[in-house]
Amino acid sequence: MQPSPHMTGHSYALPDMISHLETSLPNAAQPVLCETELVAVLVSISNNTPHILTLDHGRSFPSGPLTVEHRSLQKGMRNWVERQTGLKLGHTEQLYTFADPLHGRGHQMVRISYMAFIRQNSEHTLAERSIYDYFPWEDRRAPASGPLLQAIADRLRHWAQDNAHRWQRCATTFGLDDHGWNDELSLARYELLWEAGLVPESTWQNAPLLPGLSMHRDYRRVLATALSRMRAKIRYTPAVFDLLPQQFTLLQLQQAMEALAGRFMHKQNFRRLVQQQKLVSRTAEYDTPPQGRPAQLYQFAPQTAEHCYLAGAKLPLPAIS
Amino acid sequence: MQPSPHMTGHSYALPDMISHLETSLPNAAQPVLCETELVAVLVSISNNTPHILTLDHGRSFPSGPLTVEHRSLQKGMRNWVERQTGLKLGHTEQLYTFADPLHGRGHQMVRISYMAFIRQNSEHTLAERSIYDYFPWEDRRAPASGPLLQAIADRLRHWAQDNAHRWQRCATTFGLDDHGWNDELSLARYELLWEAGLVPESTWQNAPLLPGLSMHRDYRRVLATALSRMRAKIRYTPAVFDLLPQQFTLLQLQQAMEALAGRFMHKQNFRRLVQQQKLVSRTAEYDTPPQGRPAQLYQFAPQTAEHCYLAGAKLPLPAIS
DNA sequence: GCTATATATGCTCTTTGTGAGTATATATAG
DNA sequence: CTATATATACTCACAAAGAGCATATATAGC
Numbered sequence: 001m002q003p004s005p006h007m008t009g010h011s012y013a014l015p016d017m018i019s020h021l022e023t024s025l026p027n028a029a030q031p032v033l034c035e036t037e038l039v040a041v042l043v044s045i046s047n048n049t050p051h052i053l054t055l056d057h058g059r060s061f062p063s064g065p066l067t068v069e070h071r072s073l074q075k076g077m078r079n080w081v082e083r084q085t086g087l088k089l090g091h092t093e094q095l096y097t098f099a100d101p102l103h104g105r106g107h108q109m110v111r112i113s114y115m116a117f118i119r120q121n122s123e124h125t126l127a128e129r130s131i132y133d134y135f136p137w138e139d140r141r142a143p144a145s146g147p148l149l150q151a152i153a154d155r156l157r158h159w160a161q162d163n164a165h166r167w168q169r170c171a172t173t174f175g176l177d178d179h180g181w182n183d184e185l186s187l188a189r190y191e192l193l194w195e196a197g198l199v200p201e202s203t204w205q206n207a208p209l210l211p212g213l214s215m216h217r218d219y220r221r222v223l224a225t226a227l228s229r230m231r232a233k234i235r236y237t238p239a240v241f242d243l244l245p246q247q248f249t250l251l252q253l254q255q256a257m258e259a260l261a262g263r264f265m266h267k268q269n270f271r272r273l274v275q276q277q278k279l280v281s282r283t284a285e286y287d288t289p290p291q292g293r294p295a296q297l298y299q300f301a302p303q304t305a306e307h308c309y310l311a312g313a314k315l316p317l318p319a320i321s
Numbered sequence: 322m323q324p325s326p327h328m329t330g331h332s333y334a335l336p337d338m339i340s341h342l343e344t345s346l347p348n349a350a351q352p353v354l355c356e357t358e359l360v361a362v363l364v365s366i367s368n369n370t371p372h373i374l375t376l377d378h379g380r381s382f383p384s385g386p387l388t389v390e391h392r393s394l395q396k397g398m399r400n401w402v403e404r405q406t407g408l409k410l411g412h413t414e415q416l417y418t419f420a421d422p423l424h425g426r427g428h429q430m431v432r433i434s435y436m437a438f439i440r441q442n443s444e445h446t447l448a449e450r451s452i453y454d455y456f457p458w459e460d461r462r463a464p465a466s467g468p469l470l471q472a473i474a475d476r477l478r479h480w481a482q483d484n485a486h487r488w489q490r491c492a493t494t495f496g497l498d499d500h501g502w503n504d505e506l507s508l509a510r511y512e513l514l515w516e517a518g519l520v521p522e523s524t525w526q527n528a529p530l531l532p533g534l535s536m537h538r539d540y541r542r543v544l545a546t547a548l549s550r551m552r553a554k555i556r557y558t559p560a561v562f563d564l565l566p567q568q569f570t571l572l573q574l575q576q577a578m579e580a581l582a583g584r585f586m587h588k589q590n591f592r593r594l595v596q597q598q599k600l601v602s603r604t605a606e607y608d609t610p611p612q613g614r615p616a617q618l619y620q621f622a623p624q625t626a627e628h629c630y631l632a633g634a635k636l637p638l639p640a641i642s
Numbered sequence: 643g644c645t646a647t648a649t650a651t652g653c654t655c656t657t658t659g660t661g662a663g664t665a666t667a668t669a670t671a672g
Numbered sequence: 673c674t675a676t677a678t679a680t681a682c683t684c685a686c687a688a689a690g691a692g693c694a695t696a697t698a699t700a701g702c
Contacts, residue, residue: 033354034387036431066355066420066429073420097418097433099387099394108387110357110431112418165623251649269690271650292648293698302486572678587661592679594660613677614669 034099034110036066038077039219041095041226042087044118045243046128048255049139050230052223053085053118053126058133059215061222062126063111077114085124090117090242093233095225098218115226117242132262134213134223138186139262149174152198152210159196159206183261184231190224234260238279241300249287249295250274355420355431357387359398360540362416362547363408365439366564367449369576370460371551373544374406374439374447379454380536382543383447384432398435406445411438411563414554416546419539436547438563453583455534455544459507460583470495473519473531480517480527504582505552511545555581559600562621570608570616571595 040062042053055062064080066073078089095113118124132139137148153176160167173188175181193199197206200214201221214220234240240256248256254270274280280298287295361383363374376383385401387394399410416434439445453460458469474497481488494509496502514520518527521535522542535541555561561577569577575591595601602622607615 034357034431036355036357036429066431073418076420094417096415097394099397108357110355110387110433112431249649266689266691268651268692273689288699289648291646291700293650295649570678587663589663589680590661609670610677612671612675614679616678 034108037063037109037111038066038073038080039063039111039113039222040077040081041113041115041222042081042085042089042118042126043115043131043226043230043243044122044128045120045256045259047130048259050131050227050259051128052131052226053124054129055126056216058127058129058213059219061113061219066112073112074114078116081116085126087118087122087124090119091233091237091239092116093229095222095229098222100217113222113225115229117230117239120243120245129213131223131227134215134220135186135190135227136212137189137210138183138227140181140183141258141262141264148211152193155198155207156192156196159198181263183263184228186231187221187224187228190221194221230260238300238302244300247283247285247297247299249297250280251295253280253298355429358384358430358432359387359394359401360384360432360434360543361398361402362434362436362544363402363406363410363439363447364436364452364547364551364564365443365449366441366577366580368451369580371452371548371580372449373452373547374445375450376447377537379448379450379534380540382434382540387433394433395435399437402437406447408439408443408445411440412554412558412560413437414550416543416550419543421538434543434546436550438551438560441564441566450534452544452548455536455541456507456511456548457533458510458531459504459548461502461504462579462583462585469532473514476519476528477513477517480519502584504584505549507552508542508545508549511542515542551581559621559623565621568604568606568618568620570618571601572616574601574619 042062044051044053053062054060062081062085064084066076074092074094078092081087081089093115095115097110097112100109100111132142136142137145137152139145153170153174156170156174156176157167160170170192171177172179173182173185173192190199193210194202196202197204198210199212199220200209215223230239234257240253240260244252244256250271253274254265254267257270258264278301281301283297283299285297287297289295363383365372365374374383375381383402383406385405387397388401395413395415399413402408402410414436416436418431418433420432421430453463457463458466458473460466474491474495477491477495477497478488481491491513492498493500494503494506494513511520514531515523517523518525519531520533520541521530536544551560555578561574561581565573565577571592574595575586575588578591579585599622601619604618604620606618608618609615
């Protein structure tokens with residue numbers, strides 16, 4: 001091992017304030033208590049598009065209070081959502097914790113957000129909304145995304161004016177000039193649009209706003225975080241399989257990846273990659289489509305796929321303009 | 322845009338329980354309040370090794386209560402740490418939020434952990450500990466890591482017994498058999514050792530424990546999370562530069578990357594990559610080492626490195642091997 | 643039968659990135 | 673003059689990725 005300094009086993013003498021912190025106690029005079037809420041971003045795929053399960057006309061996520069019996073936050077969230085909605089949750093991860101300052105009473109509100117995958121065709125009573133209804137520019141598969149991106153570029157250029165550094169940021173996050181489009185930067189893109197005053201949540205507004213549904217509180221930002229995370233996650237974990245039926249065709253798998261990435265991929269290369277990594281194993285069954293040759297059904301092969309790299313499957317679309 | 326179903330603008334009729342949740346109110350009879358604490362994992366590099374700033378003989382992180390005046394959690398944490406320790410914080414990110422169930426009184430304890438980078442040679446009064454004192458197996462630069470990893474492999478093999486799937490997990494996360502070592506999996510490795518009962522925090526124990534300092538509560542797990550995150554982060558953001566002095570030699574930069582990754586790198590290739598991406602610009606000054614030719618001092622070039630944010634530009638790190 | 647459609651498979655190419663090696667100036671201390 | 677470390681310039685092999693071409697095969701509808 002590399003030797004490291006300060007290994008005497010005793011910490012230095014500390015100023016009072018810090019020694020106090022060591023006890024991890026809130027100020028005894030005024031213990032700061034928070035209402036704490038768990039927020040669930042539930043994702044599933046239908047119609048070749050990623051959807052979220054929403055409340056209040058697409059403006060809110062399901063959420064519930066943290067209760068005392070919860071052993072861990074994640075377990076608590078899972079149990080709670082499964083009991084309330086009857087849904088089985090697949091891949092689950094914590095997204096972000098944020099606080100609302102106000103709340104007239106003497107305490108804050110802390111919200112802990114989670115993202116969870118839900119298998120296709122699950123039964124539930126929540127309203128599904130396409131994620132791309134909130135971020136139309138993120139779906140580069142749509143023909144309309146070309147002109148939309150052009151319009152965004154124009155407004156960003158106007159916002160950046162002569163500020164070269166600011167324009168650099170716009171160009172790299174939105175894949176302008178000769179930069180490439182990076183699908184994992186959806187959070188950065190949303191934040192940039194927020195800064196530029198092009199979304200209704202901005203504290204100031206700048207010219208006509210962009211299309212796209214808005215949400216309560218910071219929820220649209222949470223959704224952008226979720227989109228970034230899921231796009232990153234499916235690259236190097238087998239999480240996609242929690243969105244698909246137990247058995248699926250290779251085209252379904254590819255389309256699920258395309259739905260999440262918001263881009264089309266090269267079919268032959270995709271299959272080559274998937275199969276040479278032994279991510280899936282074929283079943284005896286076939287899927288009969290309305291037209292064309294029946295497709296072999298596959299299933300996820302978890303034993304050989306502790307870590308997988310579906311990354312190579314991110315193909316650029318024919319250059320848009 | 323892809324058309325998406327359920328766009329009627331009205332959510333379905335909801336069961337009572339869920340409509341209730343929509344209001345985001347905790348059970349009126351028993352509002353669940355939490356003590357909320359901010360935990361800071363402060364990282365800096367000294368002696369070519371990543372260190373954390375600790376309290377209580379290396380067993381605890383600085384932490385403090387969330388107070389009412391904080392506008393955002395991140396801002397609150399920054400202000401609080403900077404006021405208490407006098408340190409300037411560089412790259413900061415939220416790590417994870419976790420809860421302790423007990424606390425005799427009627428409420429839980431919620432801890433929100435952050436990681437922040439601190440520039441080399443900063444003045445402070447906290448005790449520094451090498452991160453690799455907590456996870457000796459994570460520093461593959463150390464000669465001792467070879468035998469240690471061998472010993473770990475043996476004990477994991479014993480734990481896995483004939484459970485092939487379990488051994489698969491061990492092999493891929495620890496780079497055994499013919500799998501490569503992936504430095505970003507440090508959290509997964511810690512969790513696996515925890516499961517196998519090889520660390521003192523495990524709820525059960527299995528044969529002699531591994532070397533490595535322990536910490537209070539879940540803090541060692543938080544530290545493993547921090548290590549994973551920082552290794553992932555420096556790959557595609559210029560965050561490393563917040564750990565180095567304003568001016569540095571290319572060797573210093575390489576050694577900082579090596580320290581975080583826990584691996585050695587090929588000097589010529591490293592320089593080739595750094596320079597062709599224009600991440601740094603040379604200054605007029607030189608560093609005079611005790612021996613050898615003076616090294617040119619460089620500085621971070623933020624204008625071209627927003628571009629580094631991800632135009633496919635990555636800081637070189639050893640690939641998995 | 644034929645056609646349209648979509649699955650399934652095999653095979654080239656080129657380009658890029660990367661890991662690794664060799665060689666050789668150059669500047670300083672002792 | 674030597675040891676040391678910076679700095680720079682190459683080459684080479686190899687794998688992976690992006691892209692294209694070709695061709696079976698199986699179904700439905702006409």
